[in-house]
Amino acid sequence: MAEHDAHGLGRAELHQLYRALVLAKSADASLDSLHRTGSLETSVASRPGRSEVAAAAAFALRRADDGTGDLMVLSGSSAGAVFLFGLDLVDFFRQHLGRATGPTRGRDAGGSWLDFSRGFVGPLASHGTMIEVMAGVTLAMRLRGEDRVGVVLYGAEASAAGAWHEGVNFAAAQSCPLVLVVENDEWGSNRGVPRSSRLSTFQAKGPGYGIGSESVDAADALAVFDSIRRATGLARAGDGTRLVEVRYPVDGSAADPTWVLRTRMLESGWATTQELDALESEVAGACTAASEQARAEPVPEGRDAVPGVYTDVELPAPWTRALHPGAALAEGAL
């Protein structure tokens, strides 16, 4: 058994990668079950394979927990990939369940949270915006001469948005160390129509911005890892912005990247069935426990909606909620 057959990854690293994929997939599955059983009002957008691919991409980064590592933005469809950044599994469920104890204390929805010190930025609803933001994040890295890169993931349909274009173009023009990952499952939001563009491969967009681009198969997590490592390596070396397309099968029947990697690990002798089975049930157990724990935790107090709009200006609570509305009004309450 060759220790370094898999793109230079050793056995322990391969197990870590595999665990990241399994965890991404399990976390998504747990959310799904919370939604089906009524604990989670809004369904989560994850789609087969997406979180696992994002985890494989994250595995290629230099992660640190003190604000010195790389930074990555997930897409709404790959929210389950956060754990390589050292984010807490219970926090994940707290966030999705809007718990007072969660990272945004119930304020922001689902995947939208972030931890700059750990290098993770949650997705934002307006498609494309995070490319603009990451152009600025990576501009700051370049201006300071830091040896860091940013990665931002978006579904392929986002490529039609003006924000996508302005962000990529700005990053390219400013040679920002940013890698844009286009998750090309052009079957879209399970809605059956590719309509973001006439392209079948989004790799074709690179030359129009004067940036390098490549394309990789979503089913092969090791290839994704390798591709992102190469692209971030170039960006880190001063090559500026790059684009990596990850191709999903157009019919939506994504070959399961976890299954593919598992098979490969077993076939190559990088792991035993027992090891992987144990890992899988450990992860599944952890997800169940974490989601149960989060579910049992309290939601925020209503009045916690008021503070924190400004760093320095306090806005009043609604006057009609006061015991004596008239008095509250006179005191300048809302």
Added chain:
Amino acid sequence: MAEHDAHGLGRAELHQLYRALVLAKSADASLDSLHRTGSLETSVASRPGRSEVAAAAAFALRRADDGTGDLMVLSGSSAGAVFLFGLDLVDFFRQHLGRATGPTRGRDAGGSWLDFSRGFVGPLASHGTMIEVMAGVTLAMRLRGEDRVGVVLYGAEASAAGAWHEGVNFAAAQSCPLVLVVENDEWGSNRGVPRSSRLSTFQAKGPGYGIGSESVDAADALAVFDSIRRATGLARAGDGTRLVEVRYPVDGSAADPTWVLRTRMLESGWATTQELDALESEVAGACTAASEQARAEPVPEGRDAVPGVYTDVELPAPWTRALHPGAALAEGAL
């Protein structure tokens, strides 16, 4: 002397084309002189060669004055190219001078006017917007199965705008018969910095939208004409959206397309010096007369600013302008 040497244009047509270039250039020059002599408060953005190139592009269109022809949008830097669409020379100056008698009755600035029946649409200030609008104009042509095309001109820097991207992408995805002309004088607004992108040629943007693209030299009006005729021909034949880059010298020292065409016409025997001299002085005289006429015409009455915000709702004039403000207020004036 071959009648049809020049891209199939006969002698009379070549004279028309040349006249269009001379008129475009003269009209710009007259605006400039109105600005220098204080009659025109806001300077006009035209830059060397741009109006002439736009006129050469317009010459390639099927122009009609009954709303059945092609439609073209000029950029702010090529405002002088409107006359091939049958627009009145005096109207041009009325519009720029904000006269009550002008096409927008003093409401809109400079080049921003349009005549849908003649197929001319003036530029709008927000860069890129007119590509979105023309995507819809040409979508309507396609939906109706009309044998028409749209052309829209923009400076190369506009290509960084989200509206540019959303417009081109929408048009491409919908196979709209639209030709986008990128006026690549990357020295920009005389401001010395190319910063819209990393590209030296904007032709590279075509493949990223899955559309055909080509590039042509601005100095050669006949080549521009030919290129636009070819591109619009393809669009008309159902080939969808296309991009044509017109390259200006990067140092800003544009070879004068009028002069180049003049030289070629004389050398090829398509015209005599006397003919062209006569044409030039006729055009110059017409411009002077038209600008003088417009200058002598009245500006609008102030209160004409009020009506026309809605087709069916009348907004009141300001109450403080009334003889009896209190009464006006009571009657529901602004």
Added chain:
Amino acid sequence: MTRLAIPEHLLKTRRGEPVTFLEAISEALFEEMVRDESVFLLGEDIGVYGGAFKVTRDFLGYFGANRVIDTPIAEGGFTGAAAGAAHMGLRPVVEIQFMDFISPAYDVITNYIATSLYRGAGPMPLVIRGPVGGGNRGGPFHSQNVEMAFFHTPGLKIVYPSNPRDAKGLLKAAIRDDNPVIFEEHKALYRAPALREVLPDEDYVVPLGEARTVREGRDLTIVTYGAMVHRSVEAAERLDRDDGLSVEVIDLRTLLPLDDDAIVRSVRRTGRLLVVHEDTRTGGIAGEIAMRVNEKAFEWLDGPILRVTAIDAPVPYSGSLEDYFLPQTEDVVKASRYLAAY
């Protein structure tokens, strides 16, 4: 060519069955498209998928891909394209999947579309419609009201219906209007069972620019719109029952142009005005209403004009926070009591 059958679910009014708010909107769109060939639809997922909320379910099959156009995610691009099509004499109706995402089209709407007529480019018959509003645990980007992003832009009309009958009639009027109309549909009303009603089986419109008195009263006027109409009526009923107060409730229906006359007429009778809106407080429409009433009915006021609104914050995600963020019936009751006693 065989004539396609009209999809069953679009025939409820024809069959005399009650419809939801959402179905009323679907019927309006459908009937206008049948009536006028120049009406067509643009939006994300409106074709094959039938729309995120299924407003255009089965439209693609009936009208074909030339009249039901699935667009890329490019609100600016396809709204701008709609403007171009309107220039050409078509009457586009744009769906914004969640109205929060109208903001990428802010530039083309405010600068180009709203000014087009004034600048001499002719009428701009175009409707931009989509779901708005909170209460659905959608978080900051799937819950906003968008009226105040556009209320300050002359040339636009803004419509915000509160019930199926108005929704259908107002949407038809909007489509027939030669000015650009922003049309807000509150998600909480879409399928609310309590709102289901049998609509007139005829081609009616509800004219833009006319408010409706939902409930007459003598002591106090509540001016409101959208989902807040129902909370206001609920409050009015409680105030009647518990306090013997007679509260008039006016549903604006059209926000721009604002129907001052209806408001002023009522305030001149009741002497007291409470404005209730779901949108956040500072810079909300209550301000303009207060200003106009000051200008036109100051003499008649027996107390300050007051308002009940959402708090000044992004729309929070968690249910407890969102409920606190949104104006509740109890707030309307308290504010009315305070004002009535003034």
Added chain:
Amino acid sequence: MTRLAIPEHLLKTRRGEPVTFLEAISEALFEEMVRDESVFLLGEDIGVYGGAFKVTRDFLGYFGANRVIDTPIAEGGFTGAAAGAAHMGLRPVVEIQFMDFISPAYDVITNYIATSLYRGAGPMPLVIRGPVGGGNRGGPFHSQNVEMAFFHTPGLKIVYPSNPRDAKGLLKAAIRDDNPVIFEEHKALYRAPALREVLPDEDYVVPLGEARTVREGRDLTIVTYGAMVHRSVEAAERLDRDDGLSVEVIDLRTLLPLDDDAIVRSVRRTGRLLVVHEDTRTGGIAGEIAMRVNEKAFEWLDGPILRVTAIDAPVPYSGSLEDYFLPQTEDVVKASRYLAAY
């Protein structure tokens, strides 16, 4: 490395010479960049060309291309990038060439930037500044005021100075503020000779959120800001001279958060309030002010709150139309007389 000499034209205050409004802004930017390495600039043509209005002339040479960044025409892109840089601890100052062109950035400003702190993403120290306002025959797309596009968005601050001293002090305060600030600079003030003044040769700031009483008075309060401060003061002087009226003029300076206290204090003394703004009428800031004064000082009002504003229309191009469109001193005089006599 030799220290670069500070460009001459940025040393006027140091030399005790008067500066224009524009020069005050340049000085504020320059001094803040010297004081704090994390402050940097982004915008179209601000580097090599020194800015469309030359606010950043010679900055590129002094600070270099890493701190004075010439951007593509992509207001959304570079404003979003500024937000990213702010996340990383930098303090970007974005120039919008004409504030009319802030609208492509409307989405990222209202949805991302304004909500960032509330959503747990930390402070967002970022200033978006640029020229606004009419009177320069710029037509519909180079003359707008943009405050009401953002006034309804909690989390933003909006500043609109009226004179060089405030402009410098407010801009410095805005740059040091940890919240996103929209900073409006009226083009007509930029080089107005009458406004030139000698500024304190010290590192002063004018705190955000505090209005200034420009002129004290007893009979009537005028609340205004920006270029209209000067027309209002002119009107007040005429009313004093010709009518013996004592008019108080308050310059808001910061529009959001609004300094209610200053307004309410004054209205409680004068009993009469006129709001004057250059921006168009419906949905203008006068509404919010009227609402707050109703809420907090209704008892003290001796007449309706009234307003003088631009008319509801796009900004027309021709001088005669634009002059009619804009509020003039004469309008302020007439409205004041009417209100004083009420």
